[in-house]
Amino acid sequence: MTATSIRDRAGARVGKPRIERRKKKVFGPETGRYISTTTLFWIIGVAYGFPVVWFVLSSFKPAGDLFSYPLTLLPKEWNFAGYVSAWNSFNFYQFFLNTLVVSVLTTALTIVASCCTGYALAKYDNKWLRAFFVCILATTMLPTEVMLAPSFLVIRDLGLYNSLAGIIVPSILTATGVLMFRSFFLTVPDELVEAARIDGARELSIFFRIMVPLARPIMLTLAIFSFQWRWNDYIWPLLVLNDPSKFTLQIGLESIVGAQNINWSVLLDASVISMIPLVILYVFFQKYVMNANINAGLKD
Structure with a gap:
């Protein structure tokens, strides 16, 4: 057996576990917990932030558009006169x-x-x-x-x-x-x-x-x-x-x-x-x- 084939087999045996370990590290259970935790935090952040965003944007709506149906997030016409009043x-x-x-x-x-x-x-x-x-x-x-x-x-x-x-x-x-x-x-x-x-x-x-x-x-x-x-x-x-x-x-x-x-x-x-x-x-x-x-x- 030549020295080149011995090195190839040794490299294959050594390199394969490294690839598997890398895959386990990237796609392991810790990654799943990280993704689920991040998703949960985003959901909580949106749940807390959406009413505040709606509240601030509603302050720029005319009084007649506050309870108009269907409700809209963005004002149809931006009104700044309410702040002066x-x-x-x-x-x-x-x-x-x-x-x-x-x-x-x-x-x-x-x-x-x-x-x-x-x-x-x-x-x-x-x-x-x-x-x-x-x-x-x-x-x-x-x-x-x-x-x-x-x-x-x-x-x-x-x-x-x-x-x-x-x-x-x-x-x-x-x-x-x-x-x-x-x-x-x-x-x-x-x-x-x-x-x-x-x-x-x-x-x-x-x-x-x-x-x-x-x-x-x-x-x-x-x-x-x-x-x-x-x-x-x-x-x-x-x-x-x-x-x-x-x-x-x-x-x-x-x-x-x-x-x-x-x-x-x-x-x-x-x-x-x-x-x-x-x-x-x-x-x-x-x-x-x-x-x-x-x-x-x-x-x-």
């Missing part, structure tokens, strides 16, 4: 400004309060701090509706009823923000704090120069969620506010709904406008939203 009607720009002020101030104060509280609960060992942490944790076990009445009485007795401050103050300290910062600061080695103390750094200096810079990702994540919570808040502003000039955006949208009829064109356009800040916020900071490591069961 929505912005100029029902004092909408004032609602938008009030909501922006409440969301920005509450978010900033929530970050400061949650960062300080989370650091104290993580790095200081005191029985009163442990009791305070249990109280904060207990608030997550009660429905929000249970705490509305006592919170309203406190706000009324403090003289904050019918003011934007009455919305901001009760929303500053949230259990979610405290637990986020506490969980993060627990991962920071205590040796880092002890080394700073040995070098002569004071407690405030350790907090502001070491801990706060390390917690910037958590701050940004909490800022995104806090802004979203306050922007979409409806029940608490509805209880606290009585003056129409101080209404927030969600109450303003509800005021568009009349007792006898509903101007659907203006309502849809105003709702789309109210979504724009949150969409912009998500587009620019979506990586922090996707990487947020918090318990979805916690309340805001």
Whole structure:
């Protein structure tokens, strides 16, 4: 037998399993699971996204085409006049400004309060701090509706009823923000704090120069969620506010709904406008939203 035939037979015996292994790798059970999972995710994405797409496209339809039969996804005539009417009607720009002020101030104060509280609960060992942490944790076990009445009485007795401050103050300290910062600061080695103390750094200096810079990702994540919570808040502003000039955006949208009829064109356009800040916020900071490591069961 020649050396050439021996090499050919050896190559055939060696090469055949490689081809089979490659086929198994490409068309194996793992590939089937990947395709089925991807298909399922696409179905879920379409199920969630289609109503939103329909909602946004309907805002460009004239009022007469919203309930015309047969229903169409795309507008027959693109109408932008509804956005101008929505912005100029029902004092909408004032609602938008009030909501922006409440969301920005509450978010900033929530970050400061949650960062300080989370650091104290993580790095200081005191029985009163442990009791305070249990109280904060207990608030997550009660429905929000249970705490509305006592919170309203406190706000009324403090003289904050019918003011934007009455919305901001009760929303500053949230259990979610405290637990986020506490969980993060627990991962920071205590040796880092002890080394700073040995070098002569004071407690405030350790907090502001070491801990706060390390917690910037958590701050940004909490800022995104806090802004979203306050922007979409409806029940608490509805209880606290009585003056129409101080209404927030969600109450303003509800005021568009009349007792006898509903101007659907203006309502849809105003709702789309109210979504724009949150969409912009998500587009620019979506990586922090996707990487947020918090318990979805916690309340805001």
